[in-house]
Amino acid sequence: xxxxxxxxxxxxxxxxxxxxxxxxxxxxxxxxxxxxxxxxxxxxxxxxxxxxxxxxxxxxxxxxxxxxxxxxxxxxxxxxxxxxxxxxxxxxxxxxxxxxxxxxxxxxxxxxxxxxxxxxxxxxxxxxxxxxxxxxxxxxxxxxxxxxxxxxxxxxxxxxxxxxxxxxxxxxxxxxxxxxxxxxxxxxxxxxxxxxxxxxxxxxxxxxxxxxxxxxxxxxxxxxxxxxxxxxxxxxxxxxxxxxxxxxxxxxxxxxx
Amino acid sequence: xxxxxxxxxxxxxxxxxxxxxxxxxxxxxxxxxxxxxxxxxxxxxxxxxxxxxxxxxxxxxxxxxxxxxxxxxxxxxxxxxxxxxxxxxxxxxxxxxxxxxxxxxxxxxxxxxxxxxxxxxxxxxxxxxxxxxxxxxxxxxxxxxxxxxxxxxxxxxxxxxxxxxxxxxxxxxxxxxxxxxxxxxxxxxxxxxxxxxxxxxxxxxxxxxxxxxxxxxxxxxxxxxxxxxxxxxxxxxxxxxxxxxxxxxxxxxxxxxxxxxxxxxxxx
Numbered sequence: 001x002x003x004x005x006x007x008x009x010x011x012x013x014x015x016x017x018x019x020x021x022x023x024x025x026x027x028x029x030x031x032x033x034x035x036x037x038x039x040x041x042x043x044x045x046x047x048x049x050x051x052x053x054x055x056x057x058x059x060x061x062x063x064x065x066x067x068x069x070x071x072x073x074x075x076x077x078x079x080x081x082x083x084x085x086x087x088x089x090x091x092x093x094x095x096x097x098x099x100x101x102x103x104x105x106x107x108x109x110x111x112x113x114x115x116x117x118x119x120x121x122x123x124x125x126x127x128x129x130x131x132x133x134x135x136x137x138x139x140x141x142x143x144x145x146x147x148x149x150x151x152x153x154x155x156x157x158x159x160x161x162x163x164x165x166x167x168x169x170x171x172x173x174x175x176x177x178x179x180x181x182x183x184x185x186x187x188x189x190x191x192x193x194x195x196x197x198x199x200x201x202x203x204x205x206x207x208x209x210x211x212x213x214x215x216x217x218x219x220x221x222x223x224x225x226x227x228x229x230x231x232x233x234x235x236x237x238x239x240x241x242x243x244x245x246x247x248x249x250x251x252x253x254x255x256x257x
Numbered sequence: 258x259x260x261x262x263x264x265x266x267x268x269x270x271x272x273x274x275x276x277x278x279x280x281x282x283x284x285x286x287x288x289x290x291x292x293x294x295x296x297x298x299x300x301x302x303x304x305x306x307x308x309x310x311x312x313x314x315x316x317x318x319x320x321x322x323x324x325x326x327x328x329x330x331x332x333x334x335x336x337x338x339x340x341x342x343x344x345x346x347x348x349x350x351x352x353x354x355x356x357x358x359x360x361x362x363x364x365x366x367x368x369x370x371x372x373x374x375x376x377x378x379x380x381x382x383x384x385x386x387x388x389x390x391x392x393x394x395x396x397x398x399x400x401x402x403x404x405x406x407x408x409x410x411x412x413x414x415x416x417x418x419x420x421x422x423x424x425x426x427x428x429x430x431x432x433x434x435x436x437x438x439x440x441x442x443x444x445x446x447x448x449x450x451x452x453x454x455x456x457x458x459x460x461x462x463x464x465x466x467x468x469x470x471x472x473x474x475x476x477x478x479x480x481x482x483x484x485x486x487x488x489x490x491x492x493x494x495x496x497x498x499x500x501x502x503x504x505x506x507x508x509x510x511x512x513x514x515x516x517x518x519x520x521x522x523x524x525x
């Protein structure tokens with residue numbers, strides 16, 4: 001029994017080498033100057049540089065708007081898909097998940113071209129629409145999954161005890177589906193902040209998001225500043241994950257039983 | 258009740274139309290010869306012919322990119338499936354803090370956005386002085402694929418009777434034989450879904466490849482499209498190529514799902 005637990009060892013070594021060490025290197029490069037001396041200049045540069053700060057603020061703004069938009073459009077869709085009375089076809093579900101499997105760059109390019117053909121100027125509006133289009137399946141799928149595995153007898157019990165359909169939804173279905181919404185938020189929010197090619201295509205390079213300035217710095221050999229920007233993003237990921245932590249453990253232990 | 262159902266259906270179909278409009282747009286315009294998307298110059302299958310005979314401008318670039326994409330996806334997902342399956346068996350038998358640590362570490366690549374995975378691995382290869390190319394891209398892809406294999410194999414381990422591995426050993430099998438003849442057949446469905454997921458994620462990846470491919474001119478389909486679009490002129494043959502990829506994925510996904518719902522119907 002105990003011997004098989006040692007089978008985790010190769011993967012442990014792999015994870016340390018290719019996940020833990022690289023993340024530590026982001027911290028290390030972020031806190032060094034070009035010649036390898038310790039400095040806080042890179043981090044300070046971010047907080048004093050107007051361009052970086054405004055790009056960062058815009059990225060967060062776009063990401064929040066996109067996430068809300070995806071919930072607003074995606075939740076009803078997931079709800080309908082998961083409801084046996086409203087939808088019985090597995091093919092419809094596949095059709096909603098399918099775009100997740102198609103190269104995002106191709107889909108985004110096609111969206112941008114569609115805007116061009118319709119004569120809609122590329123800008124913030126097209127950026128939001130395109131982002132929502134790209135990430136909607138990632139919101140629908142986890143919510144759908146959560147609703148699907150939910151114990152229907154809770155909602156039925158509430159109904160039997162005299163709750164109106166609206167009350168059943170607000171007090172039973174919605175709270176029970178929150179873990180799915182949270183996974184959806186995780187799959188939409190951070191990727192929106194960090195995306196680079198998608199925002200470039202959708203705005204014809206007019207609007208830069210945070211991912212683009214990280215990429216520009218790394219590609220122009222400004223590794224230390226690029227690492228500092230990545231570090232700031234890592235901190236945000238850590239915070240959002242910690243916020244979500246309680247929900248996640250529940251979900252994992254729920255799956256274990 | 259009926260009105261509600263019609264509203265619900267209408268909502269779903271409206272969303273689907275919007276979701277598929279750009280894809281349909283590509284497919285339609287793959288059947289005309291015009292250089293730019295959205296420009297219809299009459300029905301033609303010339304672009305498909307060009308694609309299959311390789312007679313187009315810069316054909317070597319696009320074909321090499323397709324080749325690289327497939328090879329990287331295949332190699333990375335095979336390694337990820339082997340590594341992830343062995344790891345899942347190990348993690349399943351771990352207890353307490355060690356198990357928590359492994360589960361936590363396994364979650365990191367799934368939570369990290371692509372750009373963080375890409376930048377961090379780029380810094381690793383720079384730090385270790387490894388020149389970047391094929392090998393580094395494949396290593397990077399294994400890194401973000403393996404957690405999904407672990408996640409897919411784990412439920413199959415929970416369903417497995419914990420005694421059959423010991424039974425095989427008691428009956429004289431070596432651990433390698435017990436793995437091959439007892440564990441692997443039982444875990445196969447999880448391994449296959451992990452492999453398929455890895456393969457498609459590798460095909461889809463752009464950001465991680467972008468940062469770990471180095472400067473030797475290695476292109477996958479994603480980086481090729483990115484460079485092409487930045488230059489301004491998209492290779493017209495990309496349209497039929499995208500249409501074919503879309504069709505293949507559609508068929509594969511539908512087949513998998515129809516089969517799954519059939520087997521679950523039989524179990525009921």
